[in-house]
Amino acid sequence: MNCAGHNSYQTNRSGFIGIPINMYISKQRVLYCLTLFIYTILPSTVLAQTTYFVSGAGNDATDGRSFNAAFRSIDRVNQLTLKAGDSLLFRRGDVFRGTLLIRQSGSATRPILIGAYGNGAKPVLTGSVSVTNWVNLGNNRWQAPCPDCGSRVTGMYRNGVSLPLGRYPNPDAPNRGYLTVQAHAGNSQLTSQEPLTTNWTGAEVVLAPTYWIIDRAGITQQDGNTLTLNNPSTYTLTDTWGFLIQNHPATLDQTGEWYYNPANHTLQLYDDRGNPNTQTITATAANRSIDIANASFITIKSLRITEAKTENLFASNVSDLVLSDNDFTNAGEDGIVIQGTGRNILIEASTIRDINNNGVNIGSYQTVTFRKNTLKNIGVAPNRGKSGDGQFTAFQCFATQNTLIENNVVDSVGYIGVSVFSNSTIRQNSIANFCMVKSDGGGIYLWNGNQLPLHDIRIESNIVQKGVGTTGSLLSDVYSGAHGIFLDDCVESVMVTDNTISDCHGLGIYMHAVSRVSLLRNTCFNNSVGQLILYNYNAQCFPRNNTLRQNILVAKTATQPVAGYISGANDLSDFGLMAQNYYARPVNDVFTIRAVYNRTVVNDLSLSQWQTQFKQDLTSKTSPITYKDYRIKSLSSNALATSTFTNSSEDWSTWSPYNNGSASWSINGQLEGGSLQVSFPQASGQNDSYMLAYKNIQSVTKSKSYRLLFDARATAAKKIVVFMRQQNSPYQDLSSRYEVLAEPAKKTYELVLTALVNDPSALLTIQVQEDNQTVWLDNVSLKETVIEPVNPDNLIRLHYNPTTKDSLIVLKGTFRDVKNHYYTRQLTLKPFTSVILLSDSLPPVDVSLSLKVVQTALKVGDVASFSLTLRNESPGQNKISSRVQWACQLPANLMLIGGSGLSYKEGELSGTVQQLKTDTTFAFQLKATMAGQYIVAARVTATTYADPDSTPDSDTDEGDDEDDEASIHLSVQQLTAVDTTNLVTATEPVAASTKHAVYPNPTASEFSFITEADVATLRVADMLGRECLRLDAVRRDQLIHFGQQLPAGLYLLTIQYTSGEQRTMKVVKRDN
Structure with a gap:
């Protein structure tokens, strides 16, 4: 054949060949000429590559190498000996039944491809067979033969949707759809708590002997409600747990339920909605839809692999296997199983769905x-x-x-x-x-x-x-x-x-x-x-x-x-x-x-x-915001109990198992006026010792709520348990128990107790353990109240981003996270990140931190004096930022030698301001013990109010707008031969200063002072006596700078020397 043909062409005005005059060349001729051209220009190394086509309309008698000469069946495909670089393509929209066997390998540069061609849905490779010729047995039961189904069927499908295997009881039956194991003998016998009126011999039980196991066992004998099992499981049965019965025709009573009889290879179906002969019904027959063994460099792409009896895809001892863009659906047992050994397995962009057992199981x-x-x-x-x-x-x-x-x-x-x-x-x-x-x-x-x-x-x-x-x-x-x-x-x-x-x-x-x-x-x-x-x-x-x-x-x-x-x-x-x-x-x-x-x-x-x-979690924290889970709608004016302990214990009594508990009136000043002292005057020596302190509150009514208020403090942190209980036998609790923590500082507690039952003589009860700690109670008040619950979903929210792109979250309201970061209007979450937001009704307060040191160049043995200042940058809001906490990480070889009122744990120095109105300054001293370059960094770690423009506790550098952290660089040199033990850290020449005086005074900046002797404490207070600044343990001849953050005003400087001498002088801070 002359591939140029004999067509006559005309030339257009631009000189290009135009439309042929005679357009009678056939599609087959075009394909032949194109194929010949390709084989002519490609190198000889690819001549072995062959593409085989498989179509539902094909013919197994062809060579399968073209669309029009496609194979028809998987059986024919399994006769091929595939070579490296070969492709096996199934036509989209078609269904192919049986097991595709892959036993040949490709190569690194020429893998064997199993894929799809054409348009439409992915081609289906299925291990199921069609079930037809249904016969109506009456009572909505149908039966059909399935000669290819073998010894068992693991799945039955209608129009590609899995049908339920018949079971007794049904899933929607009482007792969550289970029978109850009343008694058992090992793993081979059980007795049902519910009556078994059907003879279930030959059926199968499904049971859970423990939380992580579900076993299936054949029923070999039945004696009334007792079943004897053929159960190979190593797990013993558990009484009161559930079981069900299946694989028996008596289980069929709901639409779609089925049963397979392996003795005569028939399927039964319960169908009250139509004739199954008008539907597409399939059942698992082949163990696998694809079976690969001892092969490598195989790519399977764009197929739907479905309805196999055991595994939709099974591979053994394979390497360089790629499964891409496939759908593994409706497996009778497992979706993908890869056993044996091998390497380089890639499964991507695929769906594994509606699998009865394991989705994907890959071996060693x-x-x-x-x-x-x-x-x-x-x-x-x-x-x-x-x-x-x-x-x-x-x-x-x-x-x-x-x-x-x-x-x-x-x-x-x-x-x-x-x-x-x-x-x-x-x-x-x-x-x-x-x-x-x-x-x-x-x-x-x-x-x-x-x-x-x-x-x-x-x-x-x-x-x-x-x-x-x-x-x-x-x-x-x-x-x-x-x-x-x-x-x-x-x-x-x-x-x-x-x-x-x-x-x-x-x-x-x-x-x-x-x-x-x-x-x-x-x-x-x-x-x-x-x-x-x-x-x-x-x-x-x-x-x-x-x-x-x-x-x-x-x-x-x-x-x-x-x-x-x-x-x-x-x-x-x-x-x-x-x-x-x-x-x-x-x-x-x-x-x-x-x-x-x-x-x-x-x-x-x-x-x-x-x-x-x-000694763990020394730098960990609790929630920055707390809520009540109730809201009081109304409060009765009548009190069930009121105890102010003005001059007595007011009828509070005690009980303790070792008779060593005491609740006595106290006037020792622990709380205002009198209080109730709860303690154990004599130690019992028993680990389980506790005490109940209680007071009669008369009757309580079921479901009614009672608000309890009381003050408490303890010698150390101590748990108090509060509840209502019966005065008489059987002494049951009448409410839930609530726990509070009493601490050395007085605190007022509010609880709401809801009565669980009616009781004419209830006791308000407080329980404490014997632990050598004493607790004092005062101002106890119990009143009936009406509350409404508060939905925590309105207070605490989790936002997360499960995508690979940034996600914008729009917020309604203002929020804080547990790190005290402030959020309003919107936030952006990076991929696979989350944030827990706490609703915040309080306005934000900006807290800044500054850190100063007298001298940054030191020698070994010198002491560096630091001042750390916290400032409320939002004074115009007239707010109090309560309990601001800060922390400073101290480098090794800088030893803390002074810092009154501060805490030092795990190399971290920290302090707290209970009420930050304007500013507060802390002072501490570090001694250099080794030469080197050091960075001392401090940051705000927690505030009661949200900080709108900083990120406390972020542990990262968020940018230049961070004003809640600061750092100082220190350079420490070794002592030289001319150094003596009398050289003192942080001294510097002062030309125009007078020893024993504070200068300049007045000042609009900061005061300076050279200590003429060792100082125990240096304290600055306002004229009301409120401490504004404190320095501890300052050595002789040390230059101190202080007061830069003080607002304008008159102050008293008090210097307490280690000798016992004390000096007090006035200092004046002017406006800038």
Whole structure:
């Protein structure tokens, strides 16, 4: 054939060849000439590449190498011997039944491609067969033969939608759709609490022996309500837990339910809505839709792989496998299983959906990447998954090197969302609605019970939320055990950073017997059992060398736990380092940390108590804002109890198990006038000693509320438990118990107690433990009130961004976060970040910080005198910024030698101003012990009011507009041969000064003063005696500058020398 043809052409005016005069060349001729041209110009190395086409309208008798000569069936394709560079393309919109077998390999430059061609929906590779010839058996039951279904069927589908396997009881039946295990014998026999009127022999039971296991077992015998089971499980049954029965025709009574009889290979279907012969009904027949073995360099792209009996895609001993843009749906058991060994597995941009058991399961491979995939509805039916451990999981991978799980969406999973082994990164994934049928699992779960060496595991910037959990026993209605991030049994060497975990029926982060885990900058919010627990009772691995820093742990409700540190030994202080964390429960922000040690010692502690007792979290903080969870609508004028303790104990009585408690009238000045002193005059020597102090309040009415007000103070931080109880047997509580913390400073407390039952003779009761501390009570008032609850959702909000782009959040109102950052109008969240916002009705107050030092050039042994000033930059608002706190990190080799009223912990110096009106100055001294260059940096760490233009506690440089932090550079030189012990730090030549005098005085700037002797205290007060400035421990001949931040006015300077001598003089500060 002459490819030039014999057409005659004409030339247009521009000289180009125009439209042919004779247009009779055929499409086949064009294709032939084009193909010949391509093969002529391509190098010989690609001549072996062949593209095979498969079409539902094809013919297996052709060679399959063109559209019009496409193969028809998978059976024909399986006869091919594919070579490197070959492509196997299935026509879009068509369905291909059977198992595609891949046993050949491509190469690094010429992989074998399995893909799609044409237009329309992705081609379907399915392991199911069509079920036809339905016969009506009556009562909405239909039956059809399925000769290819084999010994079992794991899925049946109508128009591509999974149908429910028949079960008894139905999911919507009472008792949550379960029967109850009343008694059992090991794992082979159970007795049902509910009557079994049907003979279920030959059927199958589905039961949960424990929280993380669902087993299936055949019924071999029935004797009344007792079933004998063929149960290979190693887990013993549990009484009061549920079970169901399936795989029996008697279970069919709801639309779509089905049953398969392997004896005669028939399917039964309950259908009260139409004739199944008019519908497309399919059932799983082939074990796998795609089966790959001992192959490498395979790419599978743009296919829908569905309805296999066991695995939609199964691969064994493969390397360089790419699965891209595929849909794995409706698996009878597992979606993707890759077993054996190999390397370089990439699964991306795919959907794994409606899978009965595991979504993806990858064995001991190296270099596995799983990214930009969606996994949904994985193992969500309790009766459809497999028995034993490791089932009902969306993604699990046991790869030992270079696993990357990134930018995936996991939604609706029966058990675990994502689980990996060693050398893995789980980054920027969104995981929600996990542990839907099992519990004691996690959205992200790691386990190392075999104590294998783990290394370099990173869990970064994931958003995990809405873990569901189960109740376990049918007697319980509390759903739990769905933890956000769960590191279990000897996991080690993990970095958990910048994750957000919220709204789980379990713990936000649960760490059990872990070591060398770094928990950094994670946010946990509204997780029902608690935001964080680090725990060990019996595990062989002890929690050691863990680091928990800068985590935000916020409970939403007044009773929701915040954090717990739990041990069977007395080693909580050895768990690791905790610092700069936020333990916040804005609605009841007191006892936020539970400490358990020696198994039986349980203490709910405030942050300050935890710091004092265990020396942890010394730089951590509580919520900057607190709320009540109620609002008082009305208050009765009649009091059930009023105690002012003016001259007596006013009928308060006590009871203690060791008869050593006392509640007596006191006039010792601890509170105004008289007070009730609650103490233990004689020690019992018993760890369980406590006391009840109580007063009769007459009758209370069920569901009515009573407001309690009282003042209290204690010799040290002490827990007080307040409640109402019965005066007479059985001495039951009549209200919930509320805990408050009494401290050395007097405080007024308000609580609302709601009666649980009617009682004619109730007691207002206060309980305290024996701990060598005394508490005083005063001004007790109990009145009936009407309250309305306050919805915490209106006060505390979590915003998060689960996308890879910045997200703009529009705000209605003003807010603060736990770091006291101020937000209004809008905020921008970076990808996979979050913020918890606290509604703030108070106006912002700008607080600035400045830091000064007398001299920055020092020698070893010199003392540098610093002054740190806090200033309220919003005086025009006439507001008081209460309790402003600051911190200064001291470098090593600068030793603190003076700083009255300041706190020093973990190398950090800190101070507090209870009421900052204008400015307050702190002074401290540091002694240089080694030559070097040092930076002393200070910052505001907490304020009662939000700071509108600064970011306290950010630990980052946010820009030049930050006025709540300052730093000074010091240069320290070694002593030289001419130095003597009489040389004094911070002296400088003064030409026009007079010793023993303050100069200049008056001044509009700052005062200067040279000490003529060692000074114990230098104090500046206004004319009302209010202290404005204080310096401690100033050495002889030292030059001091002070008063720059003082407002204009007259002040008294008092100098107290170490010798006992005191001098007082007036100093005048002028306006600038």
